[in-house]
Amino acid sequence: MARSVLDASALLTVVLEETGAAVVVEALRSGAVMSAANVAEVAARLHQESWTEPEVALVFGGLGIEIVPFGTDVALLSGQYRLATQGLGLGLGDRACLATARIEACPVLTADRIWTQLDLEGVDIRCIR
Numbered sequence: 001m002a003r004s005v006l007d008a009s010a011l012l013t014v015v016l017e018e019t020g021a022a023v024v025v026e027a028l029r030s031g032a033v034m035s036a037a038n039v040a041e042v043a044a045r046l047h048q049e050s051w052t053e054p055e056v057a058l059v060f061g062g063l064g065i066e067i068v069p070f071g072t073d074v075a076l077l078s079g080q081y082r083l084a085t086q087g088l089g090l091g092l093g094d095r096a097c098l099a100t101a102r103i104e105a106c107p108v109l110t111a112d113r114i115w116t117q118l119d120l121e122g123v124d125i126r127c128i129r
Contacts, residue, residue, distance in 0.1 A: 020128035
């Protein structure tokens, strides 16, 4: 059973050895999930940084992250969150992460401080920096 949901920004702190990585490493040890939409965000960022496909695949294979499909329930809840998040500049990937956290009933870890301004019922947002 997962104990936390990771935003793309949270996982990137580990991969890129940034501030907040220790919190995410502990979450990975306890069990973490990510929305497939956020996996795509991380993959895109790493490819942008010139990582090869095998290197990117190793990130997800080696860390033991459970990848949750971007299914109907998450998609509909993500759409519902649009009004609450658009003023903060959050996009589809952010909303997918928040919806996944609510559906999985787990806290969400992010490196994006602006998320702490959100007040979404059933979503426990924890900033790692």
